[in-house]
Amino acid sequence: MNHPNSPAVLSVLVDRATAVPIGDQIHASLRQAIVEGRLLPGQRLPSGRDLAAQLGVARGTIRVAYDRLIAENLVFGAGSAGTHVCARLPVGRAGGEAALDGPLADFTRPFSSVPLPFQMGVPAHDAFPAKLWARMRTRAVRADAFAYTAYADPRGEPALRAQIASHLAVSRQMQCHPDQIIVTSGYRQGLMLALTALRAHGRKAWLEEPGYPLGRRALEVTGAEVVPVPIDAEGLRVEAGVASAPDALLALVTPGQHAPLGVTMSPARRRALLEWAATRGGWIIEDDYLGELQLDGRAAPALAAGEGAERVVHIGAFSKTISPALGLGFVVAPRAVAERLVEVCAVLAPAPNRTTQLAVTEFLRDGHYLRHLRQMKALYGERRRLTLAHVSEFLPGTLMAGLGVIAPLPQTADDRVVVGIARARGLAPSALSAWYLRRNHAQGGLLLSATNLRPDNIEAVCATLAGIVASSSRSPHESNGREGDVGASTF
Known part of the structure; x- marks a missing residue:
């Protein structure tokens, strides 16, 4: 048995003759290995650089595949320690059981015990008396x-x-x-x-x-x-x-x-x-x-x-x-x-x-209470203005809504996938599509609360979100090709 901190030896096959995008093939192969138990709980996956070199693809392609696994709660990132298989697989991922309905799973996913950037419904903790x-x-x-x-x-x-x-x-x-x-x-x-x-x-x-x-x-x-x-x-x-x-x-x-x-x-x-x-x-x-x-x-x-x-x-x-x-x-x-x-x-x-x-x-x-409300209105108005300015730089068409903004996504991006990846990286946007009962009427987008964004963190968290959106919005040619390195960070 491999030591959990030793990178797993994977047999990931890539068929360039098929119409299935290479990134989808890599994701499906890794997912199957986890569900079938060939990748054990706690096992470390190869670094993005190593697996990309092994398969002859761009590191960005591997990054997108890993991010999808993170969004599915199958693996987790541990910083410099690498990416590991989760100790316990989500309910419905094994044994042929049906997964939870998408909107329900999105809604009931637990948040951090501390306020997270973009998290809806949480007031400004730093401004409370x-x-x-x-x-x-x-x-x-x-x-x-x-x-x-x-x-x-x-x-x-x-x-x-x-x-x-x-x-x-x-x-x-x-x-x-x-x-x-x-x-x-x-x-x-x-x-x-x-x-x-x-x-x-x-x-x-x-x-x-x-x-x-x-x-x-x-x-x-x-x-x-x-x-x-x-x-x-x-x-x-x-x-x-x-x-x-x-x-x-x-x-x-x-x-x-x-x-x-x-x-x-x-x-x-x-x-x-x-x-x-x-x-x-x-x-x-x-x-x-x-x-x-x-x-x-x-x-x-x-x-x-x-x-x-x-x-x-x-x-x-x-x-x-x-x-x-x-x-x-x-x-x-x-x-x-x-x-x-x-x-x-x-x-x-x-x-x-x-x-x-x-x-x-x-x-x-x-x-x-009334005094606190007056102060919060002024504070939230300024934080919403800053959020709109920063998010509009990478998501044009962003609009003010309530205590935050609604940001449209490129057509190639799935708002629920973006949300899952963002949560794994310490951010808490919400998917607009999850608020629709009728799937065929659903519009995608990100709901971004401004209440917990401060001048000292807004630039960094918006940059992180911009990177997530960019990596989730690449065309199949950009994310699955072999030429160039489209990943800005290492695993």
Whole structure:
């Protein structure tokens, strides 16, 4: 048996008479050797230089093949130690088992425990008032320690619900009573509570196309029939939803800033959606995605503000404004379903940690939250501008969207492959195509958040991404030929 640190001796055959690109042949041969166990877990692959010389191809061809294996979680790069076979193969890679569905696999791929460049949904950790927050957490722990031991209200701490109601009146123009508010562990719990309370099982539900993959999965898990409704520059095309499923029970939408395209639903579309809900007895679940972080002008009021609010379930969270590690969000329930929602909450998911609730209560009450939001808007606006400038240099046509940019890819590049390679190199872009339910309607591209890009790292991470895109976008002639060295780095 070879020592794991000894390079494997490979028998990779290249047939230049076939129409199959040489790079594809090399990738398939290496993949088969791993799946069949001829390359053992931990075994080091030959360097790109050595294998390229052995096969008479450019090093860039080998690099692309290795990058594809990395994207499939079959091998991993270890810097100067080389490229090694993973210790455990992904589920479904051996024994003829079917692999996970592509979008699901993309979505559930674990992220690093630290914020990564381009990662969506993660606020700027370097700009958070950590010392102030630590003092509030300390006071909250002390207050909780001396409080009575009892079962808490499943809706959450009364003081926090009152502060959320006051904040929504100012920031989202919503008039709601604290009794209508249920504190949750975040958007996911809030959505599942709403779908359960509305009895979505077996009913049709409109979903934006493209739309948040987790929203789609939540609808599927609860047994709803997902009906994709296209998005344009004005937001959800309500007339298309009515044409496809006029009897739908609900519509799951992001009207403040569409996820991920960033468009705000126009007043006409808002009226049409609210009218549909009122006349058809439908429900609107408003995911207030980035509703408070509008970087382009004044934020539009929430759908749950004003006329028609009695058909809107509003879901908010503090994950993108404070921290996803906080695990805190809220649902604002219309009075018609508030009692049912509380019943579901009491049975399935009581309110989260009390000390966290107490700390957020103080953060809201003393004005720190609004001050933090103002600072973040200014910071994110500048970071988004820098990101657009850098990414546009190698991906023309890049556009601002939400807290980042959407970058189109060359036709020869697969956004999911690019994302897989980028993640293996410490970056966390998202594939636009994974946000589409209908594969034949999917558009490719990269979703690049600017929140964690700083002046001291933006140039380097954009250069890394540019290299990945370039290596993934070469024509078969460029990436599979023998002439020249198209790889800029060694293995």
